[in-house]
Amino acid sequence: MVSDKVHRPPTQPYSCMSELWVEKHRPRSVSQIRGQSSAVERLVVYAANIDFPHLLFAGPPGTGKTTAAMALARDVFGEGFRENMLEMNASDERKLESIRTKVKQFARTAPLHGADFKIIFLDEADALTNDAQGALRRIMEKYAETCRFILSCNYSSKIIEPIQSRCAVFRFRPLPDDDVKRQIEHVAKEEGVELDDDACIAIVDISRGDLRKAITALQVAAALNPHVSRAMIYETNATAPPEALQAYLLACREDGFHAARRRLRELLDKFGLAGTDMVNQLHRELYNSEFLSEAAKLDLTELMAEIDFRLVEGGGEDLQLDAMTARICQALSN
Secondary structure: OOOOOOOOOOOOOOOOOOOOOHOOOOOHHHHOOOOOOOHHHHHHHHHEEEHOOEEEOOOOOOHHHHHHHHHHHHHHHHHOOOHEEEEEEOOOOOOHHHHHHHHHHHHOOOOOOOOEEEEEEEEEEOOHHHHHHHHHHHHHHHHOOEEEEEEEEOOOHHOOOHHHHOOOEEEOOOOHHHHHHHHHHHHHHHHOOOEEEEHHHHHHHOOOOOOHHHHHHHHHHHOOEEOOOHHHHHHHHHOOOOOHHHHHHHHHHHHHHHHHHHHHHHHHHHOOOOOOHHHHHHHHHHHHOOOOOHHHHHHHHHHHHHHHHHHHHOOHHHHHHHHHHHHHHHHHHH
């Protein structure tokens, strides 16, 4: 039986933070990418042909967009791929001037070492202003012979249509739980981490298909002790375990406002939750509550959406969470 207590280092701390495991275990070739079979099949063909059109990778964070871009560049150019590649984070340099200077200057120079083209990778391209995207479209047209653009974004709807129409679009989806579990078990084995079975399940639960988040969660917990338990995963990743959220909902129904409010404060303090974290985690867990009727779940979903909006708009966190607790108590007592 696995203990719920966090395992603390007996003598010396376990050193595992000298290198980010996300980078250490990043696939180096497109053929090594897991969980995005439809995208990988097409990218493998591009790598074999050493040629491809402009590409647009769209999908949630942690699903392999940056990994795919880097792996494709390495497959095409070899280990010296960075000499023919410009990588920019568009959320940091989202204005028109960055596109006109850095991108255009790189695009107009000839490829090195006999390569047929260079690669310009713009991460988080949906953060570019419309003016910057307009300038980017013109550069993509002008230097199409010597440059291939790879754009990654969370929301393809924020990319202007003239750019989308010039790209082959790839949709990256959250990884299936089984793929995340296999990869976490592989990384744990490679790093000499003893990972409890229920700890692995907890990592899959909190990552929600984001492999980068899953590997980071494992490394953060392993920095405390090479024996990673379920309790460590939740306590080190600002996530409340499902049973704690269920207990809060049950307190709202059976114990009244003051008891539910105390339980809420305990959750916030113990797991370091922000207001929006609490609302979103509670919403995800809502549908696993067997003691709530379908009608109650619908009403509470609408309530949580309203509270989340107020928090995002700058509403006071304590007041909004107390108001949510009061209304949940009221709804469940009827």
